[in-house]
Amino acid sequence: MGILITGANGQLGQELTYLYPGAIAMDQAELDITNKEAILGFDWTKINTIINAAAHTNVDGAETLDGSIAAWQVNALGIANLAAVAKAKNITLVHISTEYVFDGAKTGFYTENDYINPQGVYARSKAAGDLAAAGAPNHYILRTSWVVGKGHNFVKTMLKLGAEKEVVGVVTDQKGRPTFANDLAAAIKHLLEHNVAFGTYNFSNSGHVVSWHEFTKAIFKAANFNCQVLPTTTTTFAAGKEYFAPRPANSALDLTKIQATGLKIRDWNDALIEYIYKETKK
Ligand SMILES: NC(=O)c1ccc[n+]([C@@H]2O[C@H](COP(=O)([O-])OP(=O)(O)OC[C@H]3O[C@@H](n4cnc5c(N)ncnc54)[C@H](OP(=O)(O)O)[C@@H]3O)[C@@H](O)[C@H]2O)c1
Secondary structure (H helix, E strand, C coil): CCEEEECCCCHHHHHHHHHCCCCEEECCCCCCCCCHHHHHHCCCCCCCEEEECCCCCCCCHHHCHHHHHHHHHHHHHHHHHHHHHHHHHCCEEEEEEEHHHCCCCCCCCECCCCCCCCCCHHHHHHHHHHHHHCCCCCEEEEEECCEECCCCCHHHHHHHHHHHCCEEEEECCCEECCEEHHHHHHHHHHHHHCCCCCEEEECCCECCCEEHHHHHHHHHHHHCCCCEEEEECHHHHHCCCCCCCCCCCECCECCHHHHCCCCCCCEHHHHHHHHHHHHHCC
């Protein structure tokens, strides 16, 4: 199987590159998905699968003028470029989406069939990317939430704060489940290897739905930190920030569809303990 990984330096891109040592892994400098000429000029003869891990993920930054342009370029137009090539050359396109395509107002888990209603610029650009990706006949779109891998992420931020501070305030009014990037990469491999029906699939780790506040408590417990976690609200957290994107209050994704393909999904707390062990022994 000839695999091209785009956005190879991101959290997911790094895990995919590790999981697929034989793949062609390109970072932004090597293959910019917004560059149509570069995409058209790429040698596709040995590629039958594109796994796109490239994205503009600065959610608050996307609310600025420049950030908005960049988010639409990468998350929408970039995906349209990949989908056009995938369609023309009969290539399978794997694309990663987000629970931000939902408004978060639902009670209970979001299924793949729920209506999308993206709220911020990043969310809208990602929703447009989903529609573009679906233009490739052979596509998998994986909707995911709260990604944690080798890069900038919430767990790393909290490990830093928890080591430095005695008290942190974390929001209680956004709930969801984390997704560890190595498990997301393994889920992609599972879909590809088992010739699962094309379409959209939710993926996060399994386990309890938690608020960021509860997640932080689990992080500090796993890291053996004594830092106290005080409850706060999104409104308080956003106060004074010049640019702040709306966040879904409910990010919980229903996993029934992907589990029905035979995928076993780890509880996020088990993945967290492993992640913190690796991070803290560095
Ligand atoms: N992070 C989350 O919490 C979260 C939640 C839900 C869904 N997702 C989705 O999950 C996927 C993976 O996220 P992630 O956390 O791995 O993201 P990430 O760490 O921000 O990685 C994204 C990568 O894409 C690269 N990139 C940006 N513009 C590009 C371009 N024009 N051409 C090629 N590469 C480009 C970036 O390169 P540079 O480093 O050079 O900018 C970066 O290496 C994304 O689709 C994201 O929207 C993420």
